[in-house]
Amino acid sequence: MNPPTVTPAPTEPAAPSPSVATTDGVYSTESVRTARERSAVLEQQIAADPSRFRVLTGERPTGALHLGHLIGTVDNRVRLQAQGVEIFLIVADYQVITDRDVAGDLPAVVREVLLDYLAAGIDPEATTIFTHSAVPALNQLLLPFLSLVTVAELERNPTVKAETAAAEKRGRRGMSGLMFTYPVHQAADILFCHANLVPVGQDQLPHLEITRTVARRFNYRYAADRPYFPEPDALIVPAPTILGNDGAKMSKSAGNALEIRASEDETVAFVKKAKTDSERHITYEPDRRPEIANLLTIGAHFAGTTPEALAESVGTAGAGRLKQVVTEALVEGLRPMRARRAEAAAHGPEYLHDLLARGNARANEIADSTLDDVRDLMRMTY
Structure with missing residues (x-):
């Protein structure tokens, strides 16, 4: 099978690519x-x-x-x-x-x-x-x-x-x-x-x-x-780096992850345990409020909106309301996935x-x- 059409590569071995890394393997801002x-x-x-x-x-x-x-x-x-x-x-x-x-x-x-x-x-x-x-x-x-x-x-x-x-x-x-x-x-x-x-x-x-x-x-x-x-x-x-319900990066080995195969009850429990902060007004500030920003990112992904818009919709209703909104979005978003997974598993x-x-x-x-x-x-x- 023929590969897709591509632009010919340069023939000079030392030719830099447009995204060349520095000597320590870190890319420059440019x-x-x-x-x-x-x-x-x-x-x-x-x-x-x-x-x-x-x-x-x-x-x-x-x-x-x-x-x-x-x-x-x-x-x-x-x-x-x-x-x-x-x-x-x-x-x-x-x-x-x-x-x-x-x-x-x-x-x-x-x-x-x-x-x-x-x-x-x-x-x-x-x-x-x-x-x-x-x-x-x-x-x-x-x-x-x-x-x-x-x-x-x-x-x-x-x-x-x-x-x-x-x-x-x-x-x-x-x-x-x-x-x-x-x-x-x-x-x-x-x-x-x-x-x-x-x-x-x-x-x-x-x-x-x-x-x-x-x-x-x-x-x-x-x-x-x-x-x-x-x-x-x-x-x-x-x-985006998705955090687990303990505020650390989501990882199966850390025991803080919500698996795609998780049940609806497990999904509800995951969000309920998620870390937040004490501020009543919900804002999307990833650097200052990473746990709140993480919930907004997850909720927005499944609700088909942006974290900023979701934060504005919750406003001063607090973390409890935010968790309710995120839970609803997650449960609805994952429901068809769980159905497809169950159907595939049923085939043996x-x-x-x-x-x-x-x-x-x-x-x-x-x-x-x-x-x-x-x-x-x-x-x-x-």
Whole structure:
């Protein structure tokens, strides 16, 4: 299958991208502004002709998806899918063991994640859902791609730096080789299917820069006359940090998350326990009043309004009224998702198995073709 039309990549290995990172892996304000301006143009192009784009997105299957996933990433995938953009959705099971000694019960977790995708509105007929471990050719691209980056470049990656600091703080074993090479594995995820668009938050821009670097250097070294890999663009999407009911970032491991699969009673209890403050007048001030702002963000997302408008509607009625409004919006917003999830689960495990098998088959077909092309370009076909 032919990849979507893309703009040819530059052929100079040192050519800077329009969103180049600094040496410590942090983007400058100017670079972020440039990336945001580019994203606005991309949104216009998507609206005009979605067939030009192929998106790669996904996450590690570390547990059932929760409200933070839904608002932060999943709903945006559903939006792009509805616009007609081709999406490859990776369940990155190999990445679970980047920072774990054991993978846990991955089959059970993957099933729950698939049900959550279906609940949110992901359509497996329109979106290709697949797993890392089921696509050998994708993972084999890691070897030639590793030859295109330096150790210093990997060490500057924010994820690698953060994991190094976290491991030292926890006194755990040293960072695994898989974690260290994670940015290049991510490049293989994106480039195997010739994705030319990756939805990210602005804090994830340095991650995508490694992929752009790999594509640019591969093209220069092996396909200078006719660049083979696109340099994927970042589509910066609003990705608010959703807090749990304890005021900390929502996380399953922290026990403060509301899962998509939660019951109506659990949803009501979650909001009831949410932290607020003592001020009677409800205002949207994320820096000064993060807990109130979080409830406004959640409520507005499901009510189809803005946090500012929701705050104005509550006014001086206080946190009790705010929680009532947010609860109502959440319950109504999640009701159709719970219905879709229950319907999918009722089909039994064979349904999910077949769904994933179809996605894996399509991903394998494309990955095999890409690997064959890479071998030919590297003159490694014997």
